[in-house]
Amino acid sequence: xxxxxxxxxxxxxxxxxxxxxxxxxxxxxxxxxxxxxxxxxxxxxxxxxxxxxxxxxxxxxxxxxxxxxxxxxxxxxxxxxxxxxxxxxxxxxxxxxxxxxx
Numbered sequence: 001x002x003x004x005x006x007x008x009x010x011x012x013x014x015x016x017x018x019x020x021x022x023x024x025x026x027x028x029x030x031x032x033x034x035x036x037x038x039x040x041x042x043x044x045x046x047x048x049x050x051x052x053x054x055x056x057x058x059x060x061x062x063x064x065x066x067x068x069x070x071x072x073x074x075x076x077x078x079x080x081x082x083x084x085x086x087x088x089x090x091x092x093x094x095x096x097x098x099x100x101x102x
Contacts, residue, residue, distance in 0.1 A: 008076035019089040036086035037093035
Protein backbone atom coordinates (compact mmCIF):
# COMPACT_ATOMS: atom_id res chain seq x y z
CA UNK A 1 0.00 0.00 0.00
CA UNK A 2 1.36 3.42 -0.91
CA UNK A 3 1.08 6.53 1.26
CA UNK A 4 -2.15 7.79 -0.36
CA UNK A 5 -3.88 4.43 0.00
CA UNK A 6 -2.85 4.21 3.67
CA UNK A 7 -4.14 7.74 4.29
CA UNK A 8 -7.49 7.05 2.63
CA UNK A 9 -7.83 3.76 4.52
CA UNK A 10 -7.08 5.54 7.81
CA UNK A 11 -9.68 8.21 6.99
CA UNK A 12 -12.27 5.48 6.43
CA UNK A 13 -11.44 3.98 9.82
CA UNK A 14 -11.64 7.42 11.43
CA UNK A 15 -15.07 8.00 9.81
CA UNK A 16 -16.38 4.68 11.14
CA UNK A 17 -15.13 5.67 14.60
CA UNK A 18 -17.18 8.89 14.35
CA UNK A 19 -14.14 11.15 14.61
CA UNK A 20 -14.54 13.17 11.38
CA UNK A 21 -16.44 16.34 10.55
CA UNK A 22 -16.94 17.39 6.94
CA UNK A 23 -18.15 20.54 5.26
CA UNK A 24 -16.68 24.02 5.36
CA UNK A 25 -19.09 25.66 7.85
CA UNK A 26 -19.16 22.68 10.22
CA UNK A 27 -15.37 22.37 10.25
CA UNK A 28 -14.88 26.12 10.75
CA UNK A 29 -17.32 26.01 13.66
CA UNK A 30 -15.35 23.17 15.26
CA UNK A 31 -12.07 25.03 14.62
CA UNK A 32 -13.49 28.02 16.53
CA UNK A 33 -14.44 25.70 19.41
CA UNK A 34 -11.00 24.08 19.08
CA UNK A 35 -12.47 20.57 19.06
CA UNK A 36 -10.62 19.46 15.91
CA UNK A 37 -6.96 18.48 16.09
CA UNK A 38 -6.21 18.47 12.34
CA UNK A 39 -7.87 19.80 9.20
CA UNK A 40 -7.45 18.09 5.82
CA UNK A 41 -7.94 20.21 2.72
CA UNK A 42 -8.42 18.76 -0.77
CA UNK A 43 -5.68 19.67 -3.23
CA UNK A 44 -8.32 20.97 -5.65
CA UNK A 45 -10.02 23.34 -3.17
CA UNK A 46 -10.64 26.87 -4.46
CA UNK A 47 -8.05 29.47 -3.52
CA UNK A 48 -10.71 31.38 -1.56
CA UNK A 49 -11.62 28.30 0.50
CA UNK A 50 -7.96 27.42 1.00
CA UNK A 51 -7.14 30.92 2.28
CA UNK A 52 -10.16 31.00 4.62
CA UNK A 53 -9.34 27.61 6.14
CA UNK A 54 -5.60 28.26 6.48
CA UNK A 55 -6.17 31.69 8.05
CA UNK A 56 -8.73 30.40 10.57
CA UNK A 57 -6.65 27.33 11.46
CA UNK A 58 -3.51 29.46 11.73
CA UNK A 59 -5.26 31.78 14.17
CA UNK A 60 -6.37 28.87 16.37
CA UNK A 61 -3.07 26.99 15.87
CA UNK A 62 -4.68 23.91 14.30
CA UNK A 63 -2.53 22.16 11.67
CA UNK A 64 -3.78 22.00 8.07
CA UNK A 65 -2.62 19.38 5.57
CA UNK A 66 -3.33 19.62 1.85
CA UNK A 67 -3.86 16.14 0.45
CA UNK A 68 -5.78 14.16 -2.22
CA UNK A 69 -8.48 15.65 -4.43
CA UNK A 70 -12.08 16.08 -3.24
CA UNK A 71 -13.31 12.88 -4.92
CA UNK A 72 -10.68 10.65 -3.28
CA UNK A 73 -11.39 12.20 0.13
CA UNK A 74 -15.14 11.71 -0.29
CA UNK A 75 -14.74 8.13 -1.47
CA UNK A 76 -12.45 7.31 1.47
CA UNK A 77 -15.15 8.24 3.97
CA UNK A 78 -18.06 6.78 1.98
CA UNK A 79 -19.60 10.10 0.96
CA UNK A 80 -19.69 12.37 -2.07
CA UNK A 81 -16.82 14.73 -2.85
CA UNK A 82 -15.43 16.44 0.27
CA UNK A 83 -13.12 19.46 0.22
CA UNK A 84 -12.60 19.89 3.97
CA UNK A 85 -12.37 17.25 6.68
CA UNK A 86 -11.80 17.93 10.37
CA UNK A 87 -10.30 15.20 12.57
CA UNK A 88 -11.50 15.27 16.21
CA UNK A 89 -9.35 12.49 17.63
CA UNK A 90 -5.84 13.38 18.83
CA UNK A 91 -4.58 9.87 18.04
CA UNK A 92 -5.95 9.80 14.49
CA UNK A 93 -4.70 13.36 13.88
CA UNK A 94 -1.15 12.43 14.93
CA UNK A 95 -1.17 9.28 12.80
CA UNK A 96 -2.49 11.12 9.72
CA UNK A 97 -0.01 14.01 10.16
CA UNK A 98 2.87 11.53 10.52
CA UNK A 99 1.75 9.68 7.40
CA UNK A 100 1.52 12.92 5.39
CA UNK A 101 4.95 14.13 6.51
CA UNK A 102 6.71 10.98 5.26
